[in-house]
Amino acid sequence: xxxxxxxxxxxxxxxxxxxxxxxxxxxxxxxxxxxxxxxxxxxxxxxxxxxxxxxxxxxxxxxxxxxxxxxxxxxxxxxxxxxxxxxxxxxxxxxxxxxxxxxxxxxxxxxxxxxxxxxxxxxxxxxxxxxxxxxxxxxxxxxxxxxxxxxxxxxxxxxxxxxxxxxxxxxxxxxxxxxxxxxxxxxxxxxxxxxxxxxxxxxxxxxxxxxxxxxxxxxxxxxxxxxxxxxxxxxxxxxxxxxxxxxxxxxxxxxxxxxxxxxxxxxxxxxxxxxxxxxxxxxxxxxxxxxxxxxxxxxxxxxxxxxxxxxxxxxxxxxxxxxxxxxxxxxxxxxxxxxxxxxxxxxxxxxxxxxxxxxxxxxxxxxxxxxxxxxxxxxxxxxxxxxxxxxxxxxxxxxxxxxxxxxxxxxxxxxxxxxxxxxxxxxxxxxxxxxxxxxxxxxxxxxxxxxxxxxxxxxxxxxxxxxxxxxxxxxxxxxxxxxxxxxxx
Numbered sequence: 001x002x003x004x005x006x007x008x009x010x011x012x013x014x015x016x017x018x019x020x021x022x023x024x025x026x027x028x029x030x031x032x033x034x035x036x037x038x039x040x041x042x043x044x045x046x047x048x049x050x051x052x053x054x055x056x057x058x059x060x061x062x063x064x065x066x067x068x069x070x071x072x073x074x075x076x077x078x079x080x081x082x083x084x085x086x087x088x089x090x091x092x093x094x095x096x097x098x099x100x101x102x103x104x105x106x107x108x109x110x111x112x113x114x115x116x117x118x119x120x121x122x123x124x125x126x127x128x129x130x131x132x133x134x135x136x137x138x139x140x141x142x143x144x145x146x147x148x149x150x151x152x153x154x155x156x157x158x159x160x161x162x163x164x165x166x167x168x169x170x171x172x173x174x175x176x177x178x179x180x181x182x183x184x185x186x187x188x189x190x191x192x193x194x195x196x197x198x199x200x201x202x203x204x205x206x207x208x209x210x211x212x213x214x215x216x217x218x219x220x221x222x223x224x225x226x227x228x229x230x231x232x233x234x235x236x237x238x239x240x241x242x243x244x245x246x247x248x249x250x251x252x253x254x255x256x257x258x259x260x261x262x263x264x265x266x267x268x269x270x271x272x273x274x275x276x277x278x279x280x281x282x283x284x285x286x287x288x289x290x291x292x293x294x295x296x297x298x299x300x301x302x303x304x305x306x307x308x309x310x311x312x313x314x315x316x317x318x319x320x321x322x323x324x325x326x327x328x329x330x331x332x333x334x335x336x337x338x339x340x341x342x343x344x345x346x347x348x349x350x351x352x353x354x355x356x357x358x359x360x361x362x363x364x365x366x367x368x369x370x371x372x373x374x375x376x377x378x379x380x381x382x383x384x385x386x387x388x389x390x391x392x393x394x395x396x397x398x399x400x401x402x403x404x405x406x407x408x409x410x411x412x413x414x415x416x417x418x419x420x421x422x423x424x425x426x427x428x429x430x431x432x433x434x435x436x437x438x439x440x441x442x443x444x445x446x447x448x449x450x451x452x453x454x455x456x457x458x459x460x461x462x463x464x465x466x467x468x469x470x471x472x473x474x475x476x477x478x479x480x481x482x483x484x485x486x487x488x489x
Contacts, residue, residue: 109137
């Protein structure tokens with residue numbers, strides 16, 4: 001029984017059964033107790049009446065004519081529905097009065113009451129219990145007794161009133177049957193309601209299970225209802241849908257990454273193979289081999305950079321990218337990067353606005369920071385408009401150095417700005433330009449900057465896009481090198 005619906009329903013059913021059984025037991029116990037108390041009060045009241053008459057007419061017990069007492073006892077028996085016995089002090093039955101339609105023959109109730117019962121009545125003055133009065137009754141009766149005394153407080157007679165216990169048992173059986181009938185109807189209705197309640201509670205969970213299975217088969221657009229009339233399940237549904245949205249985005253990014261990497265690898269490999277085959281089969285003349293070898297070298301560098309980016313992304317993801325901080329001149333590094341882009345800058349006829357503070361010494365891993373600066377300059381040159389402007393700044397900002405690069409041209413959409421540093425994320429800023437790249441560059445840049453204790457930001461508005469990052473300035477007193485390991489994943 002591992003099904004949550006079955007478990008929930010069985011729990012409901014068991015709880016209902018236990019509740020009704022407990023309530024029924026308590027109810028029947030109370031009814032039984034009340035019934036016995038009612039019989040006791042009835043018998044004790046009858047005995048009290050008879051005892052009062054007998055004590056006021058003790059003289060009649062000494063005569064042979066008991067007509068008055070007999071008549072009175074018959075009346076009391078008829079009114080109370082009790083069997084009334086009047087015995088002498090030793091328990092011998094003198095008068096027996098039966099209720100109407102009792103069905104007991106008068107000659108059956110003759111003889112002497114047990115000495116134990118007589119002694120109990122005489123000692124205590126009264127008695128109540130269950131028995132057959134030493135065989136005088138053919139079945140058990142509820143019995144009440146009283147001691148009749150004269151003026152000298154001597155016992156002159158005993159009064160005994162009795163009612164068959166079967167009358168109480170019959171009442172209990174009648175009540176029990178009615179109770180069980182009501183319980184059966186109520187139980188059936190309750191279990192039916194419990195069935196629907198259990199189904200209502202488990203239906204959203206079944207929907208979650210079904211959606212999870214579809215997810216397992218690659219259907220990432222599946223969502224579940226967030227309105228299930230249950231706060232906890234609604235919270236679970238919202239969390240599930242958020243997870244599903246995140247997984248769908250990651251899946252789309254991963255697919256885009258695979259497609260981009262495939263394209264990035266395929267293009268240079270195709271070029272390399274074509275040029276190599278051309279040189280081998282003589283299609284490319286011998287005198288032009290150096291030119292095409294340079295092209296092959298550039299394509300190999302391009303492949304190398306892509307592979308390094310993927311390896312670095314994997315190291316960052318695993319928390320294994322290590323930096324070795326040391327003082328170096330950020331200004332000199334930025335100048336070297338700009339010189340490497342001289343051809344692209346001239347080809348686009350860009351206007352340069354460069355303001356680099358002299359000898360800006362920072363503390364960081366020069367190789368990794370070079371990659372940061374190179375990547376940001378590469379992006380700016382790639383997306384700046386023809387004849388546009390590149391603005392580059394490097395300055396001190398408190399205990400940090402601030403490097404920023406701004407380019408004119410098309411803007412990054414506002415909805416894409418929060419995601420530009422996400423892994424695999426690509427912004428299609430212009431369908432006519434740069435549709436290559438794996439979406440790893442800015443992710444690696446941000447990770448390296450954060451690893452150095454700096455921060456990176458981006459803004460894009462009014463036809464300009466600016467990236468800016470900070471790294472700590474070198475302290476004059478620092479003389480050693482320090483290793484840091486990326487721990488974020």
